[in-house]
Amino acid sequence: MDKNSEGFTLVELLIVIAILAIIVAIAIPRLTGYKRLAEERFCTANRKTVEKMYNAFLLENDMDNQSDFEQFLIENFNQVCPAG
Template identity: 45%
Template sequence: MIRMFSKRMKNQKGFTLVELIVVIAILGILGAIAVPKFGGFKETAAEKADEATMDVIRNAVMIALANGDIEVTGEADGTITINTTEDPITFKEVNITTANGNKLEDIMTDLLGTKLKAQVTSKTGFTVTITKIGDVEVESNPL
């Protein structure tokens, strides 16, 4: 019985400590290279999400203009500031009037919903500029 046990111990195969340390070192080097590259993807994705949100806002404002729900008044361009850091989202208009006594918040909430958020942490919301001729531009607001 003892012979059989000692014979089994001699035939055991496995990794030596040196081999395990080499594998761990290689994994550490690969991790050090890969982790910074993946960190940039998150920020890029957030910026692309903000761009998509700006397109949605632009389309919503153009729909509101086409429907006659909002219009630019006065000589200067109209602006709508959308603050996404507050809950609920707030809308502030300058040189914009709404039709039928509706509130801008109600019009924009109908078109955009209530889940509008800026993705990049350095942004607080969006500014919409509507020119007298009906052009719509949307920018993200820095913090």
């Protein structure tokens, strides 16, 4: 085989694969942290939406039971935070 032939050697390919593996090994834990943060923010947004719905329900029915929000949440919206 000619020394000036075009293409990559096996060593060059292995080095590139090793570098990509290192980058992936660093990136996966960071992405997991972002996923957890997004789930927490999603849950907080859902709770705020449900609380606004509850307050609207209280206003519509001329009720004043703000302290019962947690019970309302449990009875009607058991999946406010589906991520956990």
